[in-house]
Amino acid sequence: MEMQTHALKPRLTFWQLWNMSFGFFGIQFGLALQNVNTSRIFATLGTSMDDLALVWLAAPVTxxxxxxxxxxLSDNTWHPRWGRRRPFFFLGAVLATTALFLMPNSVAVWMAVAMLWLMDASINISMEPFRAFVGDKLDTSQQTAGFAMQTFLIGCGAVIASLLPILFADVLGVSNVPVNGAVPDSVRYSFYVGGAAFLLAVTWTVFTSTELPPPDLDRFEAQRKHSRNFGVALREIMSGFAHMPKTMVQLAFVQFFSWIALFALWIYTGPGIADNVYNTTDPLSPGYQNAGNWVGVMFAVYNGMSALAAFVLPVLARRTSRKACHAVCLAIGGLSLASVFFIHDKHLLLIPMLGVGVAWASILTMPYAILVAALPPNRMGYYMGLFNFFIVIPQIVSGLVLGWFTKHMFGNHAVLTLVLGGxxxxxxxxLALFVTDRAERAAH
Incomplete structure (x- = not known):
């Protein structure tokens, strides 16, 4: 594959990095509410334990x-005022906000699945160009810092979003009990706040950030006209699999096993904690709903830890290497997740969430920082999207097999599925130790 030279780009200030990344603060409201509450919503609407992973499939398939x-499409978009990536930020935010308002008002499982599909598709429309945005705007020397800023704001947004149900229930006195099989008001109001935050934060980035035009605008316009042909577009999209850089292939295996763990975390922490700590498996019981709120606290802790770790990771990576830093963080996270099995006090569960937060910070930062140096600048958005296949594929695998493991191997004790994730x-x-980091090799 022919590689283009990465031109030297202006060094951005802290607040410029903040503005270009702030949309992720809102995006994470959507993702955190989805991760914390989707299993709870499905269970409240009558989904059985062994079908939970299957109904979650709507998200990764999307x-x-x-x-x-x-x-x-974002690679082949340019507007003098709106730029290349920002139109997708804004369109995704409008659609995601709509889904966040509708999801907790689902009256049947099929409606919740449809809303999960819309929500995940919309979040992806906003989120994927954000990863390429860093590669577009930042010189190699600032790219790790750029992804770390995204990770920090992701952590901050996720902390607030994860705590919303328990804040509504315990502080504001909003009902946390399902009535006639409907989603509790504490969850519904949380999604309304999340939808508003998503739209406002992404709009902030859209209007406070600028984008660099293509270096050769005439050539870009000629390529864009060529890419409008459906056959050409489909061929170029599919051909990327055969031309993936070596580093991307190596990272794909790391991502595969990382995201199986994360999908297990998001699907099974709720029922696992309800069973292992609250001694209930009845989704309509007060104990189960209280477990759902406490899972929000647990997720707030790991996301808060990731926000703090985001600014430490670049320092550790410089002193060791990015792949060594990533490997250590993943090992800490895996051991922490597996340890949940041995804990029966809800407060002690916050300790392993610190380790999960360290891993989450690294997952959101290091693979992208390593990858961006191996990608051609003119196809940054496409390859970032393609790279996320290796987030989606393990989620699909998880959706197909984790339910079987939970039911047939673990006797419906979901906490054992968390051990498998660890x-x-x-x-x-x-596997992270075997990744080739082109930027670090070049520096040496």
């Missing part, structure tokens, strides 16, 4: 279709 297409993350840590 990503499989949307991510490379959005990346390709083992998967440790495997990812070992």
């Amino acid at each position: 990503g499989l279709l949307v991510q490379p297409v959005i990346g390709y 083992v998967s993350m440790v495997i990812a840590a070992v």
